[in-house]
Amino acid sequence: MENLLFFMALASPVIMILGIAIKFYRISKMPLNLRWEIYPVPHETEQKRKYGGSYMEEFDWQDKKPEKHFIGEIIEPLKEIFYLHRVKKFNPYGIWIWSLALHWGIWLLFLWMGILLINGVFNWEITSKLDFIAYFSYTLGIIGSFGLIMKRFFTHDLKIYTSGIDYFNLLFLLFLFTSGLLTIMKDNGSDQFLAYVNGILNGSIPVEELSTITIVHFVIFELFLIYIPFSxxxxxxxxxxxxxxxxWNDMYQIKGSTEEKKISEQLNYKVGWAGPHILSQQTWLENAKNTNLHEKI
Structure with a gap:
């Protein structure tokens, strides 16, 4: 039992990191996606971002190096990560508050696990002072995952698009956060967490000193790490x-560039589906040249 728990604790972050790396590698080898080219883009100047302008408005823009402001590209993802502003702005089904709670539960869970690891490595005795982070994490996670389950089940327009795997994922998170809350609420909750992490660092998890719910919580968390890249x-x-x-990619094409070569290659892919405006089994280039959209040639 101890050996299995120790192996899972070591293997789960390694599998997660390798899985994510492999996924990104596979994404980098995929065909180019169609760019959205929807303005404003965050790396434009502040003035142009206000009305959705582009560097291509400038005189002789092709002779100049585009001026990019990377602060905007940093702020925009942070708004999405910590506030889910696109969900709040565009989702009409009222899931924003539940989704925000769930995401903050996850962020705080990773923070809490990081605090436990730091405490174990440096022996700083900080977990008892910062265990409120665990309470916030597990409470928000339970509220968010349960709220989203209810929303998806009882809102017709959401229910018809919700698959079994969506319910499984939310239930998985609900069990993860519930087991964590039950652990931290114990009289020696922080000590239970720390004993598990210290056991990993020392090479032997003291199963006999841990409650069943503590072990269950860490096993679910480790399974969560393994599951992330494949879900x-x-x-x-x-x-x-x-x-x-x-x-956000609005760079113009440069003749002879790697990107242009990829586009030329993809234009020779054959279309494998049919439609009144599509020449099936012909290349994308042949389809693009066909101006008789409703006539087969």
Whole structure:
């Protein structure tokens, strides 16, 4: 039992990191996605961001190096990560508050686990003073995951688009946060957490000193780490590629560039689906040249 728990504790973060790295590598090798080219883009100047302007408005823009402001590209993702402003602004089903609670529960959970690790490595005795972070994490996580389950189940327009895996993921998180809250609420809750982490650092988890719910919580957390790269939880890390390569990429094409070569290659892909405006089994380039949209040639 101790050996299995110790192996899972060591293997789970390694599998998560390797899984994420492999996913990003596979994404980098995928065909180029269609750029959205929806303005404003955050790396434009503040003046142009106000009305959705572009560097291409400038005279002889092609002879100048585009001026980019990377502060905007930092602020915009942070607004999405910590405030979910797109969910609040565009989702009409009232899930923002529940989704925000769930995401903050997850962020604080990783912070709490980091505090436990730091405490164990440096022996700083800080967990008892910072255990309020655990209470916030588990409480927010329970509220968020349970609220989203109810929203998806009882809101018709959400229910018809919610698959079984969506319910499984939310229940998985609900069990994770509930087991954590039950552990921290024990009289020696912080000590239980610290004993588990210290056991990992010392090479032997003291199972006999731990409650069943503590062990269950850490096992679920470790399974969560393993599950992240291979599940829809990966939507967080992959947003970097979506934002920078699809939503915000407005660079003009340079003749002979690697990107142009990729586009030329992809234009020769054959279309494998049919439609009144599509020449099935013809290339994308042939389809693009077909101006008779409703006539087969």
């Amino acid at each position: 829809r939880f990966f939507h967080g890390p992959v947003k970097y590629s979506t934002f920078h390569n699809i939503l």
